[in-house]
Each structure stands twice: as structure tokens, then as C-alpha cells.
Amino acid sequence: MKTSKRNVLLISPDTSSTTYLAQVLEGSGGYAVKTATTGRAAVGIHKKTAFDLAFCDVKLRGSWSSVETVRQLLMLNPVSIIYLTESGTEPETFPTTASQVTYLHKPVRFDDLFHTIEVVAGDLDERLKLSTATQEALETSEGSIFKKSRFKQEAIFRIDDSIFIKSNYQFIKVLLTDIVLLEASNTYVSLITVNRKFVLRQTLSSLLERLRLDTLVRVHRSFAVNIRRVDLFSEHEISIEQHKVPLGRHFRQQFIDRFQCL
Known part of the structure; x- marks a missing residue:
């Protein structure tokens, strides 16, 4: 066809x-x-x-x-x-x-x-496909968790030290330790791991709250990084894996405080 x-x-x-x-x-x-x-x-x-x-x-x-x-x-x-x-x-x-x-x-x-x-x-x-009435029916129907997430938030499932993220109509396992950084774009967040990128319909704040990962630290209004994967940083910028991330003035002390001073 x-x-x-x-x-x-x-x-x-x-x-x-x-x-x-x-x-x-x-x-x-x-x-x-x-x-x-x-x-x-x-x-x-x-x-x-x-x-x-x-x-x-x-x-x-x-x-x-x-x-x-x-x-x-x-x-x-x-x-x-x-x-x-x-x-x-x-x-x-x-x-x-x-x-x-x-x-x-x-x-x-x-x-x-x-x-x-x-x-x-x-x-x-x-x-284009669904009327408002149809959406309401989907949201109230039994077993509609996957369809509801399309209109509200992406479905993310967690077990132990892993999460499952939807991509191409299937759920892919991601180790929490493999998360490198999160980058916000309006109502979407790019979750970047060591080997791929997922685009999620979330705000950065809500995704951080859902993940509840201690090593994920917000460093800018549009970025959060996995502090365990940081390679180097200056007063204004962080290098993490192959990425350069701005270190916002209002988040600088919060970032520094996550390190142990010896």
C-alpha cells in the first residue's frame, strides 16, 4: 500500500x-x-x-x-x-x-x-485523529495508560536502577548511571545517555522530580547533568562526555555543594 x-x-x-x-x-x-x-x-x-x-x-x-x-x-x-x-x-x-x-x-x-x-x-x-470526546474516553477507559501519556506526559517506568522510555512504539531500558544530561526545550526535554538521545514531552522540573536521581543536578534553567560523569568545569561551563553545558550563575553554588571538599 x-x-x-x-x-x-x-x-x-x-x-x-x-x-x-x-x-x-x-x-x-x-x-x-x-x-x-x-x-x-x-x-x-x-x-x-x-x-x-x-x-x-x-x-x-x-x-x-x-x-x-x-x-x-x-x-x-x-x-x-x-x-x-x-x-x-x-x-x-x-x-x-x-x-x-x-x-x-x-x-x-x-x-x-x-x-x-x-x-x-x-x-x-x-x-487531527482524535476529537476531545474521544480523548476523554481514552483517558477514562480501563488500561489506557499508554494512550493517556500521549496527551499529558511520556510514560516512564522505573525498576531498581533502570528506567524504561518509550521510543518507536516500544519501551527501551536505560540504566540510570548511563544518563549524561537533560536539556530542556519548551515543553520537551532531551534525555541524553552515553549512546543515544530520547525526546520526552516533559518539563525539566517534572522530569527531575520523576527520576529522583541524586546524581542529576540542575546547572542551568535548561540543563541538568549527571555529576558523576562531569569531566571538568569552570565558573561558567561544564564539560561532560562530549558535551559543553553552561553553568548558570543561580545554580553555581548548588552544583559546587554536591562535591565533597577534601
């Missing part, structure tokens, strides 16, 4: 980024891609073609900012948004909307791209 392709709109003045993303997405066989270099051009394309997913660079040229562009897109049709931003930065303001918004750092890694699409665009699929 032939599967319909998902319509994707790439919005960025950085043509090298959009060319790469278009090649990767179209090469996978599941996406039909169009590009725009400005917000106004993107909205003009969206008026002619209803897109399921839009990648929007946080730095756009022209009279419309990325936030205004997203607002204009959402006024036309529901669309899931993924912001494209430089590593270590994130948009200061996200539009208030029912559509889920997250971001990817440039240059975009292949595995991060498709995992993030799975999480973000999956929410749009559910909203």
Missing part, C-alpha cells in the same frame, strides 16, 4: 542548511519538501499547500521574525513547528499555541532530526 508523504516547509535564509535537510528528508521517501528564505514567502507557500511540519530558523531576514512567521502559519492551518537555532542558544519566546514547538541545533544531526520529528509531528497526528 502506498503511504502518503508528509508535507514539510523549511524556512531559513541559510540555504546550505535547507538544502541538506531537504535532501535528507526527501531521500527517506516519506516527505515532500518546499523551502522559503523569508517569513512572508513561507506564508505564501503555506496558503497554497497545507504543511504538516515546518522548520523555522530563529534568525530570519525581512520584516517578520521567526515568532511572527510561526503565528502567521498557525493562523492558516495547524502545523507542528521545529525551530532551527545555533548550538547553545534557543528562542527567547515561543508562540502561545496548541501546536507543539521545539528546536534543533544547527548543524542538525541525522538521528536527532528524525527522532524529533517523530515526537513533535506525532502530537499533531493525534490531535
Whole structure:
């Protein structure tokens, strides 16, 4: 049976980024891609073609900012948004909307791209398929724990020193000691382990509370790290595995206090 392709709109003045993303997405066989270099051009394309997913660079040229562009897109049709931003930065303001918004750092890694699409665009699929009445029926029906988690929080199960995280319709075992860091993006958190990354529909505070792992320490409004895996740190930055994480001024003393002074 032939599967319909998902319509994707790439919005960025950085043509090298959009060319790469278009090649990767179209090469996978599941996406039909169009590009725009400005917000106004993107909205003009969206008026002619209803897109399921839009990648929007946080730095756009022209009279419309990325936030205004997203607002204009959402006024036309529901669309899931993924912001494209430089590593270590994130948009200061996200539009208030029912559509889920997250971001990817440039240059975009292949595995991060498709995992993030799975999480973000999956929410749009559910909203299009299910009416409010259907959602309520699911939430009150017996044995609906997996379906409920789609609308509230990701289902995470814990046993002893491990957790199970849902990915691709199955639950994968993760050792708590393998967790490297957590990175927040609006209503999503990337849980990064020694060998893979999971994108969870959570806030950073709620995920830390659910994990209750003593070695996970919040070091920035958007980051928490496994202190046992820290390689080195300075007054403003932490190196952990292959990652550089900012050490926020308001979290610095809390981080230092977790070490034993000899």
C-alpha cells in the first residue's frame, strides 16, 4: 500500500542548511519538501499547500521574525513547528499555541532530526485523529495508560536502577548511571545517555522530580547533568562526555555543594 508523504516547509535564509535537510528528508521517501528564505514567502507557500511540519530558523531576514512567521502559519492551518537555532542558544519566546514547538541545533544531526520529528509531528497526528470526546474516553477507559501519556506526559517506568522510555512504539531500558544530561526545550526535554538521545514531552522540573536521581543536578534553567560523569568545569561551563553545558550563575553554588571538599 502506498503511504502518503508528509508535507514539510523549511524556512531559513541559510540555504546550505535547507538544502541538506531537504535532501535528507526527501531521500527517506516519506516527505515532500518546499523551502522559503523569508517569513512572508513561507506564508505564501503555506496558503497554497497545507504543511504538516515546518522548520523555522530563529534568525530570519525581512520584516517578520521567526515568532511572527510561526503565528502567521498557525493562523492558516495547524502545523507542528521545529525551530532551527545555533548550538547553545534557543528562542527567547515561543508562540502561545496548541501546536507543539521545539528546536534543533544547527548543524542538525541525522538521528536527532528524525527522532524529533517523530515526537513533535506525532502530537499533531493525534490531535487531527482524535476529537476531545474521544480523548476523554481514552483517558477514562480501563488500561489506557499508554494512550493517556500521549496527551499529558511520556510514560516512564522505573525498576531498581533502570528506567524504561518509550521510543518507536516500544519501551527501551536505560540504566540510570548511563544518563549524561537533560536539556530542556519548551515543553520537551532531551534525555541524553552515553549512546543515544530520547525526546520526552516533559518539563525539566517534572522530569527531575520523576527520576529522583541524586546524581542529576540542575546547572542551568535548561540543563541538568549527571555529576558523576562531569569531566571538568569552570565558573561558567561544564564539560561532560562530549558535551559543553553552561553553568548558570543561580545554580553555581548548588552544583559546587554536591562535591565533597577534601
